[in-house]
Amino acid sequence: MYCVSYGSAFAGGSLTVPPSKSAAIRALLCGALSRCTSGRECVIENLYPSEDITATERAAGILCAGGGGEVDCGESGSLLRFIIPIAAALGGRWRFTGRGRLPQRPLGVYAELLPAHGVAFKNGTGGLGLPLEIEGRLAPGRFCLPGNISSQFVTGLLMALPLLEGDSELVLTSPLESIGYVDMTLEVLRDFGVRVDPIAGGWHVPGGQRYERPGYRVEGDWSQAAFFLNMAALSPIGAVVRLRGLRPDSLQGDRACVEVFGRFGLDIGWEGEELVARNKSAREPFGGLVGQELDVSNITDMVPAAAVCAALCRGETRFENGGRLRLKESDRLSAMCRAINALGGQAAEEGDTLVIRGVERLEGGRAQGCNDHRVVMALAGAGLRSKAPVEVTEAYSINKTYPTFFEEYRRLGGIANVLQLG
Incomplete structure (x- = not known):
């Protein structure tokens, strides 16, 4: 576990946000398909060596070998749901495994x-778990699925259908959630020369296409940026945080963190290529922060960070339409509710809505990290406005996406003592 001190040690500063895990996984798989379909290598730049990315690199190598094989997806839901239809489109016999949740x-x-x-x-x-075996070659046609499930299924099919011998249609039977992630997929496909045509309720995907691109640079991760915006909001001295490496025009859904934390009361804006954040009302009651109502159906990954901020805002914050948060590395609605209450906050679940009533300061204590990297990183910020230290279990879970997170936190003046328990 780790211990985060309370008080005013967080001084802020500049950091380069790590590359987007979501974009990197898409690029690595498309790069592999470039080798498979056109015989051309694609150099993927700006990768971050997290567990999810390492698992994707291994999987990409197995895809290129062709004919089937066994793929260990680690704990990456994105990798698993993307690669299943891709492998089916390439044909052969495949086995998929994973661990954790x-x-x-x-x-x-x-x-x-x-x-x-x-x-x-x-x-x-x-159809609900691993290990999974598939065999055969995916045939083109009409693929219908609901839009209110994980967008990862949509992405997997959009990446796979161009490989088929004939044309296909992907049709949504209900409105699409997590639109930003699908937009990101379509952008990466265009970058690799793959054509997908929008139609009413979905897409027409011509078959027999080739992936081809000599190089691709992965953009910065807006989901990770949210954790540092949370710290800027909760800094008791109004520390300035400067974030580099982010695209203002990114299609990542979590780019909405600028608007979300701005509505909490964080002063945030661009200065050249840096996103600069500071709470100018940090010394006022509740740090000058106020609650809000949020529809989180398209911003699921930033909810843990926003929930910690909400726990220290004046008034009530409602995180609505959060059903898919229950299907992540943990049940994040329940995980954040329990953690906030364990630290002296006020949170409750109402169906798939998380309701948080803010307090001026948390009491501190121990919260469960639930082996969920985003829960752990979010709770790191809770110590900035706590009467006593905050302890969070399963700190190792950050290795899934951001192994150097605590190093960056300490470099900005935070105090995080990571303890290895025997």
């Missing part, structure tokens, strides 16, 4: 779609 994360959409298009699907758990 990944084996329990739903795959039922593929259990219905893939057999209907010529691919055997076997995992013995009704």
Whole structure:
């Protein structure tokens, strides 16, 4: 676990945000498909060596070998849901494994779609877990799925269908959630020379296409930026945080963190290529922060950071339409509710809504990290406005996406003592 001190040690400063995990996984798989379909290598630049990215690099190598194989997806839900239809499109016999909560994360959409298009699907758990085996070659046609499930299923199919011999249609039977992640996928596909045409309720995808691009640079990660905006908001001395490496025009859904934390009361804006954040009312009651109502259906990854900020705002904050948060590395609605209450805050679940009533200062104590990197990183900021130290379990979970997070936190003046318990 780790211990974050309370008080005014957080001085702020500048840091370069790590590259986007979401963009990197897409680029690595498209780079592999460039080698498979056009025989051209694609150099992917600005990668960050997290566990999810390492797992994707291994998987990309297996894809390029062709003919099937066993893919260990680690704990990456994105990798698993992207690569299943891609492997099916390439054909052969494949086996997928994973660990942590990944084996329990739903795959039922593929259990219905893939057999209907010529691919055997076997995992013995009704399409709900790992290990999974598939065999055969995906046939083109019409693929229908709900839009209110994880956008990862949509992305996986959008990446796979261009590889098929004939044209296909991907049709959504309900409104699409996490639109930003699908927009990101479409942008990366265009960058690799792949054509996808919008139609009413979905996309027409011509078959027989090739992926091709000599190089690709991964953009900065807006999801990770949210943790540092939370710290800027909660700094009791109004520390200035300067974030580099972010695209103002990014299609990442979590770019909305600028608006979300701005509505909490954080002063935030661009100065050249830096995003600069400071709470100019830090010494006022509640740090001058106020609650708000949020529809989180398109910004699920930034909810943990925003929830910690909400716990220290004046008034009530409601995180609505958060059902998909229950299907992440942890049930993040419950995880954040329990953690905030354990630290002396006031939080409650109302169905798939998280309701937080702010307090001026947390009491401190121990909260469970739930083996969830985003829960742990969010709670690091809680110590900035706590009467006593905040302890969070399972600090090692940050290795999934951001192994140097605590180093960056300490470099900005935060105090994080990471303890290895025997």
